[in-house]
Amino acid sequence: MKLALLESVQNAHEDSVWTAAWVPETEYSPPLLLTGSLDETVKLWNPDGPQSIRTNTGHCLGVVSVASHPSGRIAASASIDCFVRVFDVANNNTIATLESPPSEVWQLQFNPQGTILAAAGGGSCSVKLWDTAEWKLIDSLEVPRPEASKPQDKIRSKKFALSVAWSPDGRQIACGLMDGTISIFDVPRARFLHNLEGHTAPVRSLVYSSAPLDSRVLFSASDDASVQVHDSERKTLITSLSGHSSWVLSVDVSHDGAAIATGSSDNTIRLWDLKMRAAAQIMTGHTAQVWAVAFGPPLKTDVRSCLLASVSDDKSISFYKYT
Template sequence: MKLAGLKSVENAHEESIWAATWVPATDARPALLLTGSLDETVKLWRPDELVLEGTNTGHCLGVVSVAAHPSGVIAASASLDSFVRVFDVDTNATIATLEAPPSEVWQMQFDPKGTILAVAGGGSASVKLWDTATWQLAATLSVPRPEGSKPSDRGGSGKFVLSVAWSPDGRRLACGSMDGTISIFDVARAKFLHNLEGHFMPVRSLVYSPVDARVLFTASDDTHVHMHDAEGKSLVGAMSGHTSWVLSVDVSPDGSALATGSSDKTVRLWDLTMRAAVQTMTNHTDQVWGVAFRPPGGTGVRAGRLVSVSDDKSISLYDYSGR
């Protein structure tokens, strides 16, 4: 398996690019790339040429996360201004504006069916679940306090929730916290199940395997990438190679490879059979905040693609070939 650089766009945004995701293809158009930046904008790009399709304004502070609905029709952007803006991908019309208290919107993701938008709640130590039919708050999943902490401890539960990931069957939601713990929830019952241990620094990104709903990959500031059995609560493997914080992780659609982005300015490709990095890309000149494999599907789309975004304001597109 390997990555080959296809194209890079310098100064794709005016400030650091902190978020990237793929908008699935629809009958009318191919998949698009969505990027969010500290320049307060969200941009849409055509997939293989990285040609700018549109620029969305509407936030008054930097954009920290973007998420695409599985239908490819709508997407959402979350900003440091504490708003989540839900918009029509093709017209940029605002569909809903979700408001949160300050520092309570971080990473977010639609569930596989597209009925719920999960938003990591930052300082509220929770994940908010929004019903995508009504855009009303459907549930709040609270991360429990660490054992032994007193209710009077400053900083609430001592948890600050940074990242969220849905299992491919939509039954589980995982969230990563500033203190390194990962909490697993049963979504249908809105019930906390257990924590996964092993990281001791912030978990800014996590993703379930698309081929096994039990397997969860987590990336941490401790420079390691962990592979968990999220149901059995066990650490299956730990992968090391980055020399600084691992800011982003994504898994290939066939479930055989991982890509990671790090503050060591590199993108790494990991072979999950070997549980080792097989390639390091060094085209960015600053922290790599986002990596994302393009989902399969759409007409004329054969090859695998990976994208990375960075503090250096650039976007890089790679050809990914699996085994």
């Protein structure tokens, strides 16, 4: 397996690019890339070129997360301005505006069925769930807070939800917390199941395996400079991958389930061979921390290959071919 740099777009945004997500292809367009930036905009990119298709200026503060609906027709963006904007990908028209208290909407993700939009609830230490038919808040899954037995334990009892990931069947959701723990919920029953332990610093990014036989495997990226691989059902740590010299800000899994990519504040991207449990390649093209990496769908010209996109504080977007 390998990554080959195809193109980098310098000054893709006017400020740091914090988030990226692929929009699935439709009958009207090929797969597209969504990016969100500190410059308060969301941009839509055609990787063929690559070229910017349109700019969304609906937010008034930095955009911390973008997410695409499985249909490829709608997308959502979350900002520090406390709003989630849901919009039509084709024409940029606003479909819904979801308001939340300050610091209570961070990473977004639609469930595989497209019926629910989830958001890491930040200071509320919860996962917010909105129904995508009427865009109403249908649940708030609360992370249990340990009781502080001593005054010095009060800081430890405070939690903050940073990241979310849906299981492939859409029945469970994982939530990464500032204290390094990962909370697993049963969504249909609105029930907390258990925590996954192992990290010692904030969990910035989560993704479940795309391999059919490994659907309970969960990958987590943390400020402790490690990537951990968990069995989310058995509550066990399968392995820990180390190599980055600083925070690991993002993790994503390839469509074939054989590799993961990570982006770090050490300015690098690493491609990890999951069978070997080792880094197969290190990409050093960015000049500042890499906030997000995102694998695209298989290429029509070669189903064994796909695109990988990365975004960075250096304002650039890079596209790679994963083979």
